[in-house]
Structure formats: C-alpha cells, structure tokens
Amino acid sequence: MTSVALSQPSHAIGRPRAIAWWLLGVAGLVFVMVVVGGITRLTESGLSMVRWEPISGIIPPLNAEQWEAELEAYRTSPEYQQINRGMSMAEFQAIFFWEYIHRVLGRLIGLAFAIPLAWFWIKKAIPTGYHWRLVALLALGGFQGAIGWWMVASGLVDRPDVSHIRLAVHLMTALFILGGLVWTALDLFALDRNADAQPAKMTGFSLGVLVVLTIQIMLGALVAGLEAGYAFATWPLMGNEFFPANTPMLETAWRNLVDNPVVVQFAHRWWAVVTVVALVWMARKVRKDHRMASVAIHTAFGTQFLLGIATLLSGMNIVIATSHQAVGALVVVTAAWGAHLIGRREPA
16 A cells, blocks of 8 residues: 555655755754854853855954954954953954854854855755745844844944944844744654644644743843843842842833843843743643653743853853753754644644
C-alpha cells in the first residue's frame, strides 16, 4: 500500500526536515547575536562604530592608520566628547571589538538565511505554503538590521547613549524573529512526520501568555536602556520599601512606565510574577502530551527569575546580566514551543 507521504507530489512535500534543521541553525545564530548584543550594551560598546557600512564595514581596521581614522571618527560622537574624552587606542579597540562582532554576526545571519533559502527554492525543496513565510522571515531580518542602525543613530546626535525605546524595539524584534524561526521549524518537523499535518494555530490562550511575556521583555529592555537596574540593588524590597515613596514622578502618568527608571524597575520586578504564573499555566497544559516541553518551560523561566534577582543583587555583574539576557531568549524559545504544541492540529 502506498504511504500518504509517497502519494503526495514532490513539490508539495519538499524537504521539510532539512529546512527545519537549517532554521534551527539560524535560530542558534540569532541566540548568539542576542547574547553578544547584551555584552555590547553592558560594556557600553554600541556607539564605538559611528558609520553604517553594510558591505565595506565587514572589514575591520587592519593597520595603525586605519585604526587612527576609526578613532578619529569616534571622537566626533557625543559619547567620546561627554564621557570618554582622552580614551586611549587600546581602550577604544576594546569597545570596538564587541560592536564589530555584533555587526558581523548580523551579516553572517543574513547570509546563513539567504543563501540556503535560494538553494532550497531553486531545488524546489520548499514545501507548498512555506515560501511566503520564509521570505517574510528574511525580510524581517533585513529590517532588523535597519532597526539596529536606527537605534545606534539615536546616540550619535546629542545624547551619549541610545534611545531606550529604540533598544527595546531592537531586542523585541530579534526575539520575535527567534520565535518565528522556531515555530516554523516545528511546523516543518510535523510535516516531515505526517504529510497531511497542518501548520499549528495560535490559540487565544497561547496568545495571552505570549502577550504577558512580551510585556515583560519590553520592560526588561527598558530597564537595560535606562540603566534602571542600578536604581535599587535589593530584592524583594526597593531599599526598605515595596515602592520608594520619594520617587520623583513625571508629569504625564503613563510616561513613568517608559521613562522613569524607578517605576520601570518596579514594573519589571513584579510583572515577572505575572509572567511566571502564565508560563506555569502553559507548562501544565502541555505536560500531559509533552513532558519534555513542560520541563523546558519550567527550567527556563525558573532560571531566568533567579538570574533577574541575582543581577540586581550583584550590582549588574556583567556575567550574570548577560546570562539573564541569554536565558530570556531561551524563555522565548520554550514559550514558542509550548504555544506550538497547544496549537498543533495533526490528523490522527
């Protein structure tokens, strides 16, 4: 008897398993990019490259003359003039390194996506219905590069640091791409197992959990951009109070949730509890059918919660703070996995 898979036209099935593994490989690169982005921010390296050169920028300075030209360009920036005036070449090279690696990784991810995509397309290996989604992920990746420069540019005019709002947009877009890559890979693995499998649907429950998680990620990015983590290095109280009574408040109330470091840190602390409850609920819903996914969700958010506390208590130790951002990306991955399991509709 001919199997369902063999009865399908080859152009309909394609090579879903190979494409799924490729997407997970790209997701791994995006994860590394998020980690390096965190290091770049924590080492205050993000404004060391004051030009956006998508093609020629991949070649670093190769001799003393080129290094001097790069440093001279940096001397025109507000960060150098207001904070780092008199910086030595060795000090400049240290911050240049992380921003350079961050940008090169971005180009590498673009190539790691675009070239295999073209190859799979030419070979007619992409299953029917997935072409548009892969192109959308590629376009979103290119847009993310533009968002990155939009963020950096905000720190090259008057202020010696990037806009915390643009930083939040940049991080949230990266994590959205990460989640999209994982979700699409999971759809393709399901298609490989069963040629009649349909893409998973986003349920109302899963959407609610992901919205809660998105708010927490946004608050975390605002904490990072405002350097609000330095406001209070105690937990669970802020100093000796649940909320500091003498906190200066901005005149427009809603702006405090975006621009006031104390309020943003407070919101990030306690919205984390709401996020934990939502993720516990999700983990319990998937436990019966996929215990490993449930364990992964619990492990990711539990570790992330503890790292958040440790980051505060350590006074923003760079290793702990970077780990906090890295595990945050893993929380997104496991939440996407859980949402996909809940929304998957495969024929029996």
